[in-house]
Amino acid sequence: MAGLNGSTDEKLSLRALTALVVGSMIGSGIFALPATFARATGGFGAMIAWAIAGTGMLMLAFVFQTLAKRRPDLDSGIFAYARAGFGPYLGFVAAAGYWIGACFADTACLILIKSTLGQFFPIFGDGTTLVSILSASVLVWGCHYLVLRGVKSAAALNAVATYAKIIPIGLFLFVMVTGFQADIFAFNFWGGEVPSLGTLAGQVRATMLVTVFVFVGIEGASVYSRYAKRREDVGIATVLGFLGVLSLLVLVTMLSYGVMLRPDLQALATPSMAGVMAHVVGPWGGVLVSVGLLISVLGNYLSWSLLAAEVVHSAAREGSMPSFLAKENAAGAPAGALWLTNLIIQLFLIVSWFAEEAFLMALKMTGVMTLVPYLLVAAYGVQLAWTRKGYVEEPAGRNRDLVCAVVATLYACLMIIAGGSKYLVLSALLYLPSTLLFVMAMREQKQRVFKPGDAVVFGLVVVAAAVGVYGLASGVITI
Template structure:
């Protein structure tokens, strides 16, 4: 989301600008953790299978956004509007809240990864989850809040620099690793050992990571109201996705040609720094660390703006309280930014209690994003039979493929992560009730009461399970 920080006026963003939003949003913390996360679960065969499945599934999701951008151009406030239009106010609210939470939780992974990177030279920072690391991350969290709140111009200046800078270390890594690639090591890493489990279990261990690294594919859709041409939204989504898929798959595969799989699996995050160091020495790790910090801060800026944009648009669309739809005198959505930063702060503190702070935040980010993606695909499926034209042929097939992929990923995530999502959805419903009362409407319609009761009951059970040790994070 390279240009998103500009908060442009209506209909000013070109195809290149929209594509930059997609690519810029997806290239962040995830790419730097690909070697270790894949190697700890599978070999090259499993990695290629994962990228094939993830590529096909995510392409289906990208095509869903492409079709909806032309089929329902009136829905220009982003991803949550599809759920709201198709399935009602409360489901639309949950979609907006879930997507917003995904953005905020994802921001936490950036700070954990930065502190983990610096922890290689400052032991007190550990893996990014020590008290000192949490304190330093919190300072950074609020400094960025002040930067974005000060106005879009300052944020855009920073974002333009890091958009280019974040690509450089990845390209250098690919060139160095490809030059050092050992065919014998590559062949040895083709398959993983029996300890990795069945082939399906290996895929399951890597699928959620692919969701995380592909988050941002909807970036052009979120800012679709700023597009110069509506048709550019879909093109930017697909072109941006194909670019990033090629890059991510290449980073994963070349790493298997440098070190044995077992050694890659033991690397500390960011794992591409360890692979780089194995080829060129200590300076390689320093180079990657510097590039990572620039890339992650740029992605963090993009996602901070993305999260605020979702809440701001939802508030102005009547889904969130009016207070979140206000801009400060510098044109920034101050209240939405404040709420986003507060949620990130809470999650950052919770990482102290997680066994693996980075993995926990990463997986929760993916799960929270899957629900809005699933609802978007189901919305296209719902309207695919309504006044179909020649240009709309294949809508149902695309929607079915995207829906099946999202449900497969939710199943792969495990019931524990899905249950933990209720701890967010239940209290957030208070905002929904507040919003409805502001507009003189009753809180729930028939059927929505049952949905809320199910979410609330699940949240109570999860709290009990956490308190008794039956569920751990």
Template sequence: MVTREAAPGLQKVSVLTLTGLVVGSMVGGGVFTLPQEFGTAAGVIAAVIAWTIAGTGMMMLAFVFQSLAVRRPDLDTGMYSYAEAGFGSYLGFNAAFGYWASNVAGNVFFMVLTMATLGEFFPSLGDGTTVLAVAVASVVVWVFHALIAQGVRQAAVINRVVTAAKLVPILTFVVVVALAFDPTVFADNLWGGRTHTAGAVFEQVKSTMLVTTFVFLGVEGASVYSRLARRRGDVGRATVTGLLSVLGIFVAVTMVSYGVLPRGELADARQPSMGAVLESVVGGWGTTFVSVGVVVSVQGAFLAWTLISAEILYTPARDQVMPRFLARTNEHATPILALLVTNLAVQALLLVSLVIENALSFMLKLDTALVLIPYLLAAAYALKLTVTRETYGAQDEPVRRRQQRIAVLAVLYALFLLYAAGVEYLLMACIVYAPGVVLYVVARREQHQRVFTRAEALCCAVLVAAAGVGVVLVATGELRL
């Protein structure tokens, strides 16, 4: 959710500007990996179905966040506040912790993608997970840490060049590759395999769900822009227009790639695979052109998400949901300990990437699996409001019914994503979530409050047990990283 650049005194803006903000918050590093990710998982038919499901589901989630911003404007401190208001302190804490952890995994994805991109020109960096690549990435992490520690305003200025850096190569890619589109190659990629059955297509669709969700992360930021709109209705129009624009970009990148390379070659393409596809059409400069865009875009995204990640720890700490030490700031008003904990976690996960078979894909899917619980809880809270009729008057009945249908669809979409994630990534998510209980216990004791209700204790026990199973399976090799 790259939204905190906006200054508090920013003037009201037009629908077009709001739409640009929505697009900018969602188009990130993941789009550059789409040809290979889809080439590995699906054919054309499954890809069309997957993008239809993802576009519809994310639209429902966007509407959920928009309606919650209107119905509960007092809950303006992040997704965790919705989970806490609807389902208690422990689930509220987990929404905050899980959202933060997902951002950490996302930042590691950004660093690995950057090193893999530079590996095209400096072979010793390999696929982004060689010892040298991790060392260089670590240096970059702590350089950004020092920059942000000197003041958020100074660091945020750098992020303003990112939008052009990512949109120019993406749009150029779509146009150039579309001109080389071969209907025969596209037709050969139609089914994505030899088995032309509904079951095979469904499995392909399921395999793409975490990828499609990853590239849409940031959809929750649309509701934040409501305070910038000239009219409340502009937010809804900007949300729809922005989401459809982003969906159009993602679908275009995927489909034109199917028209120039066989699925097998897409699956084997080096990441960022958009460069490999463009190179197959125009020659070597295609990889260089995309690579420059990737490095600038992804490093800008890393900066922005590091700022947000620190805020995700700082704000709940200020609200006494996290331990109070995370609310400490330095002389530049930077949440310095929250920033330090965030970058230590990024550093630790970078070291883990040394032993992961396909770190880029793993971090992408782990990031998405971690954020599904906060998304599900927010959607469930929106549904709860429509059921209890809280915040709805008698005159709001048509609105309530419409928003109830939207919330039901958003909940079902989030549940389907949990199913599509599979046991592997759900257990990995539990391994990440479980240690958070230590922070929760510290925070509750600082406030001299009861740590768990019976229901929360049961929830915690299930989570820790699942994490234990995951650790055992990893240790025995049954669950491969």
């Protein structure tokens, strides 16, 4: 891959595609897992949460693998499946939701970088002070101009970022294993509460959007599928990358319960992985994890910026977004998509200044915005297997694919419900204005903006957005 301009002179191998998935998935979330999970649940609840999330996302990984095999003609990323199955507007919704979710993910990266620096330089505070917002803004536009000048190979950037992440995480796991204490883990197992079905369900529910956030990026190989050397490598890379990252996420979460009591874990500042490390080996451990985090999250930020821009760029090339977003500069960078993406990230940064828990808000909004595209992809997998399209010449495996797609669809629905109505109406507040891009695209092509079914979906978005506006104005909903 020579860049994001569609050149096919260089193609991505299975290893590069797997690194792209791992690099996209391992970001700011994993470094915050110990405290984030401890605030929600104990060890048993965490095990159930990871079992649910792991099963659901594995089924989604299988869906991506199946679609890469059965519909090799759809190589424009995650939104292409939604559009093929459910029409232009829902295809746009998938693209917009994924893109906005990626912008939230980048915002979370920036907040984590500044909150990490805040542990050493108080002026940065929790990552949302005025100095933090200003310095993060400088970083946003510095990376923007760097990419515009030609730094555009997401695979190479992800490879560097992936190593930077794996090294401190690997060291952290080694230290956790050596410092693990069974009695502390036993105390944390039930979360310090009397075990009951209702209590446990509440604990697990509180982790759901967090688990979605840390899995965002599972579709990384699919987004760049048009650059793959072999089409079948896209699905294999998705599954391999997912299984590797799932193992790391579970180990980081569960081992932390064995070295610190839950109340102490809850009190750790972001990034909590550094606090756990410092507790076991002393201050140098926290510094080491923090340095590794800064390097890896910086790489993750740049990679996600490119991933977000690629989705917008691809959607514009396919006619789902205005043509100005498909424009490239002389260096081959998707200039229009990058400008819009970084303007949105800048807006989210400003909003984070007013948020009560900005990092957690960005984390959960990433989860809810990407769940809709995931749901549409999974539902398309159900449609494809049910109607037997793509299975005429090779029918073997259709029943298995149908089961995987149904489970993935149910999982996405469950996660949306578990996230709560607050985040649904907040997401509608973002889908509504972004629909203007779809309207512009349809008018450019002199097509009818909304077909009857699309008009119903848009009407639901309008109603949900109106509820969100009322909730924010009345104080019922807070950010």
